[in-house]
Amino acid sequence: MKLSAIQATEETHAAISDIVNIREQSALHRVMTSQAFWVAAALFALVVFMTWLEPTFGTADNVTNITRNFAPLAIMSLGMTVVIITGGIDLSVGSVMGLVAIVTGLLLTWHHSWYVAFAAGLLAGLACGAFNGFFVAYIGMPSFVVTLGMLSIARSLAVVLSGNQMLYQFGPDAPIVRAIGQAKWPLHPPTGWAPRWMPEFSSHFWVMVILALILGAIFIFTAWARHLYAIGSNENAARLTGVSVDWIKFQAYVFSALTASIASLLLLGYSGSAINAMGTGYELRVIAGTVIGGANLMGGYGTAFGAVIGSAFLEVIRNALLMAGIDSNWQGAFVGMFIVIAVLLGMQTSGTSLVATIREWIVWKRV
Amino acid sequence: MALLDVRSISKSFGAIRALHDVSFSVDAGEVVGLMGDNGAGKSTMVKLIAGNFPPSEGAIVVDGKACHFHRPIEARAEGIEVVYQELALADNLTAAENVFLGREIKKGFWPLRILDKQSMIRRAGELFDELKSETRPRDLVKKMSGGQRQAVAIARARLSNAKLVLMDEPTAAISVRQVAEVLELIRRLKSSGVSVMLISHRMPDVFTVCDRIVVLRRGSKVADKETAKTSPEQITGLITGAIREA
Ligand SMILES: Nc1ncnc2c1ncn2[C@@H]1O[C@H](COP(=O)(O)OP(=O)(O)OP(=O)(O)O)[C@@H](O)[C@H]1O
Ligand SMILES: [Mg+2]
Numbered sequence: 039m040k041l042s043a044i045q046a047t048e049e050t051h052a053a054i055s056d057i058v059n060i061r062e063q064s065a066l067h068r069v070m071t072s073q074a075f076w077v078a079a080a081l082f083a084l085v086v087f088m089t090w091l092e093p094t095f096g097t098a099d100n101v102t103n104i105t106r107n108f109a110p111l112a113i114m115s116l117g118m119t120v121v122i123i124t125g126g127i128d129l130s131v132g133s134v135m136g137l138v139a140i141v142t143g144l145l146l147t148w149h150h151s152w153y154v155a156f157a158a159g160l161l162a163g164l165a166c167g168a169f170n171g172f173f174v175a176y177i178g179m180p181s182f183v184v185t186l187g188m189l190s191i192a193r194s195l196a197v198v199l200s201g202n203q204m205l206y207q208f209g210p211d212a213p214i215v216r217a218i219g220q221a222k223w224p225l226h227p228p229t230g231w232a233p234r235w236m237p238e239f240s241s242h243f244w245v246m247v248i249l250a251l252i253l254g255a256i257f258i259f260t261a262w263a264r265h266l267y268a269i270g271s272n273e274n275a276a277r278l279t280g281v282s283v284d285w286i287k288f289q290a291y292v293f294s295a296l297t298a299s300i301a302s303l304l305l306l307g308y309s310g311s312a313i314n315a316m317g318t319g320y321e322l323r324v325i326a327g328t329v330i331g332g333a334n335l336m337g338g339y340g341t342a343f344g345a346v347i348g349s350a351f352l353e354v355i356r357n358a359l360l361m362a363g364i365d366s367n368w369q370g371a372f373v374g375m376f377i378v379i380a381v382l383l384g385m386q387t388s389g390t391s392l393v394a395t396i397r398e399w400i401v402w403k404r405v
Numbered sequence: 406m407a408l409l410d411v412r413s414i415s416k417s418f419g420a421i422r423a424l425h426d427v428s429f430s431v432d433a434g435e436v437v438g439l440m441g442d443n444g445a446g447k448s449t450m451v452k453l454i455a456g457n458f459p460p461s462e463g464a465i466v467v468d469g470k471a472c473h474f475h476r477p478i479e480a481r482a483e484g485i486e487v488v489y490q491e492l493a494l495a496d497n498l499t500a501a502e503n504v505f506l507g508r509e510i511k512k513g514f515w516p517l518r519i520l521d522k523q524s525m526i527r528r529a530g531e532l533f534d535e536l537k538s539e540t541r542p543r544d545l546v547k548k549m550s551g552g553q554r555q556a557v558a559i560a561r562a563r564l565s566n567a568k569l570v571l572m573d574e575p576t577a578a579i580s581v582r583q584v585a586e587v588l589e590l591i592r593r594l595k596s597s598g599v600s601v602m603l604i605s606h607r608m609p610d611v612f613t614v615c616d617r618i619v620v621l622r623r624g625s626k627v628a629d630k631e632t633a634k635t636s637p638e639q640i641t642g643l644i645t646g647a648i649r650e651a
Contacts, residue, residue, distance in 0.1 A: 259519035261509040264498065268506055271497035278493050279561070280478045280507040338497040 073332030073383060074344035081351050084358060092361045100357070101237035102222070106308075108353035109242035110301035111327055114320065115345035116246075116253050117297030118328045120290045125270045125337025126174060126181035128294045130166060130188035131324055135302035135317030136196040138163040142303060143205035143312025152211035152218075159306075160299045166192050167295025171288035181291075189321065196314035206311035219307020242304045246346065249297070254342035262286065270337030326373060327352050330380040351376070406469055408433045408600050409454070409485075409569055414463035416449055423449040425624045426463075431569065436591060436601045438615035438632075442644050445621040447604045451571050454602075455487045456480030468568075484568035488558040488575055494546050500553075501529035501542035504560045532560040536590055551579030552586035559590050562599075569600045576610050588614050608637045620644055627651070 069075055089096035114131050121128045142159030146152065166188055173184040208215055221241040224232035232238065257263045265286050268276040277283045298317070306312050331348025333340030355376065356369055407430035416424040424446045431437050441447050453460050456474030464471050467483045474480045477487070487493070494503050505525045512521040529542040538556035540549070546557060555575055562570045572591070576584045584607075591601050591614045605611050611618060612632060620628040620643045628635075628643045628651045635651075642648035 261511065261520055264502055264506065264509060264520070267497050268495035268502075271495040272493075275493040275495050276506070278477055278487070280481065338495070 072341070072344070073380065074341055074347050076383075077330055077332070077344070077351055077380070078347045081347060081354060084351075084354055088354075088358045088361065095358070095361050098226075098235055098237040102240065104350075104353055104357050105237065105243040106240035107357070108327075108349045109240065109246040110305055111320065111323055111353070112246045112346045112349035113242075113249055113301045113304075114294075114297050114324045115328045115331065115349045116249055116342055117294035118324050119331075119333050119340040119342065119345040120253075120266065121181070121294045122325075122328055122333045122335060123266050123270045123337060123340045124287050124290050125273065126287070126290065127185065127325065127335070128170065128291060129182065129185040129321045130170060130192055131294060131298040132317035132320035133189045133192035133196070134163050134166045134295050134298040135305070135320060136314050137166065137192040137199075138299045138302040139306045139312040139316045140196040140200045140205065140314050142306055143208070144199060146208040146211060146215060146312075147205050149209035150211075152214045155211070155215075156303055159303060160296070163295045163299030163302070164292055167292035168288070170295065171291035174291060175284040175287035185291075193314070193318075196316075200312070200314040202314065204311055204313045208310065212310065215307045216310045217307070219304050219309070240308075242308070245300065245304060249300075250342045250346050257342055266290070267338055270334075270339070272338075323352065324349075326377045330376060332380075335381070348380075407431060407466075408435075408468060409602075410466035411450075411454070412464045412466060414450070414453060414460045414465070416446075416453060416458075417461045423624055424453075424460075424621075427621065427624075427626045428463075429619050429626060429629055431600050431602060433568070433600055434595055434598045435617065436595050436603060436615045438611035438618040439602055439604045439621065440606070440611060440618060440640060440644055441621035444623075445644075446624045447621060448573055450621070451487065451573050451602070451604060454480065454569075455485060455571055481565065481567075484566065486562035486565060486567040486570050488555065488562060488570060488572045493558060493561075494554055496547040497545065499543050499545055500533075500540055500549070500557045500560075501526045503546055503557050504529045504532065504542075504564055506561075508565075528564070529560060532563050535563070536560060536593055538586070538590070550583055552583030555579075555583075555587045556590060559594065563594075563597075567599060569602065570594055571602045571604075573604045574606070575603070576605055576607055584610065608640065611640075612637060622646060 085096075094100060118128055118131065138159040141162040142155045145155035145158050170181070170185050170188050173179045174181045218241060222238040223241075223244065224230050224236065225238055226232050226234060226236075230238075265276060265281045268279075268281055269283055269286060273283060302316060305316060327349035328340070328345055329335060329348065330351055331341070331344030331346070333344060352373060355372055359369055359372060360366060409431040411430065412428050414424055414427045415422070427446075427450065429437075439447050439450065452458060454465060456477045456479050459473060459475055465474070466472065467485065470483075472480070472483060495506065498506065501522075502525070505528075510521040510524045510528070511518045512524075513519050526542045533540045533542065533556060536556055536559060538553065540553045540556045540560075546554060549557070559570070575587050579587070588610060591603065594601050595614075603611065603615060615632050617629065617631050618635065618640060619626060620640060622644065627649070628640070630639075630651065639648065639651065643651060
């Protein structure tokens with residue numbers, strides 16, 4: 039049995055090397071044709087242009103700021119990407135942030151230790167995710183409706199629990215909480231070793247990097263991710279082939295809520311206070327970042343890299359407009375335009391390159 | 406002994422009687438065609454055998470064992486696989502990933518159990534070679550022809566060493582050349598001892614590959630004939646009702 043398998047392998051040896059060749063071309067090809075790649079290129083161009091236009095843009099301080107600003111959104115985009123790959127959407131992430139912040143803030147106010155408060159906050163967030171996941175995956179309700187409901191429920195709970203007050207008297211562990219949210223690495227002298235030109239990256243940024251690397255590895259190496267993509271591209275097929283569709287969809291919503299909870303705790307630590315309005319409107323910014331990064335709202339496609347790049351892109355645009363002295367009221371228009379452009383490209387090309395689309399268009403014109 | 410024995414199966418959906426007292430059998434290595442007009446109950450029969458839902462009455466016997474399937478996985482455990490034209494493939498995954506969907510080969514130890522992509526690609530390549538199909542394991546299914554998609558679906562069935570492959574209109578929406586490809590795949594399954602139940606509206610396809618033809622009309626069996634002993638005209642008559650029974 040084993041022997042025949044080995045023989046078969048040897049017989050098809052030539053064929054395999056052909057296949058390997060094909061892969062090497064297509065791996066590069068795939069990177070070059072992905073939306074995330076082009077957004078990254080655009081981001082790079084924008085950064086170079088802005089640094090040339092406005093030298094303060096490229097300073098270590100501003101880079102520290104930008105990376106800290108988009109990190110919480112990027113963290114949530116990672117969760118959103120997982121949900122969007124299954125073909126769903128999670129509108130509740132912003133409200134979940136608010137609820138997590140208030141639950142954590144309350145426990146801190148009651149002088150519980152920071153880890154008890156953080157654990158309680160995380161649990162509250164995961165409970166929201168489990169609620170979403172249960173009704174979407176097991177009851178079969180549309181994710182838009184369920185998470186829209188949760189958007190309302192979680193925000194309302196946050197307001198009620200907080201007594202509509204801002205919480206900031208965090209008891210004995212307040213310094214630790216703030217240290218978590220405000221930590222930076224590497225530090226400039228005298229405390230650290232980093233040269234002046236190097237940005238002091240925030241804890242938010244590093245959490246994002248670690249989560250993105252983990253999720254990226256999961257996407258590439260695990261059967262779980264294969265099932266996730268299968269559910270998004272053909273749920274019926276996935277079910278027929280024996281994939282535990284409901285369980286995986288459930289996990290996707292719990293993961294999204296987890297990322298929202300983590301982002302909330304980081305922001306709570308950074309500001310040293312908890313307000314029930316935290317994260318208001320974030321769901322749209324997170325979805326925007328995710329979609330600009332190339333995730334397909336129809337399901338079946340999305341990457342960790344894209345989630346981070348999309349969020350970074352939005353923040354850099356915002357920051358660039360600010361630096362260029364353009365009225366901040368224009369922000370919405372620019373961001374909106376980029377969302378539409380990104381999705382338009384993503385739709386028309388369905389995974390192939392912008393270049394191909396343009397080429398097709400030119401050919402079509404000539405005919 | 407027959408590989409599959411369908412005994413007096415009836416199936417009702419509320420007031421609709423989709424199948425009424427249907428019995429037939431499929432031997433090992435036999436290709437049986439299941440024909441009938443739209444709504445005759447062919448797909449319902451496939452779904453019963455594949456375990457999508459249980460029959461209202463009657464029994465499904467596989468290898469002498471009475472089975473009560475409630476989920477497709479249970480039927481698969483008995484060696485029954487279904488091949489649909491579009492239904493069962495994930496477009497955004499590669500051919501190899503589709504072949505192994507839900508039963509991936511993994512390596513390493515928990516919690517670092519990761520996909521063994523090389524092994525899966527190699528095995529999928531072997532299966533495509535066996536089927537003499539020009540399907541490349543790393544290609545996305547989205548970009549494949551109907552014939553290649555069929556090859557992927559059939560490779561899935563081969564991977565699990567299925568004893569019986571049910572094919573619901575595999576040639577419905579593909580080109581002439583691809584139809585020939587699919588019929589060739591069916592012959593290969595047969596020659597490796599796998600039984601096939603082919604559902605098709607295309608008379609030539611059924612007459613090329615099937616050993617026997619079962620005809621359903623309005624949920625009842627009206628004919629069960631060896632291909633050699635019947636003709637397209639007779640089968641057409643049976644399907645439309647011009648000929649009552651044979
Ligand atoms: N899930 C269901 N609920 C209610 N009625 C159903 C269901 N599935 C099938 N039917 C009915 O059962 C009958 C047989 O349908 P079936 O799909 O088996 O036909 P078919 O022979 O496959 O037809 P076609 O050639 O069009 O595919 C039809 O009248 C159909 O409306
Ligand atoms: Mg049918």
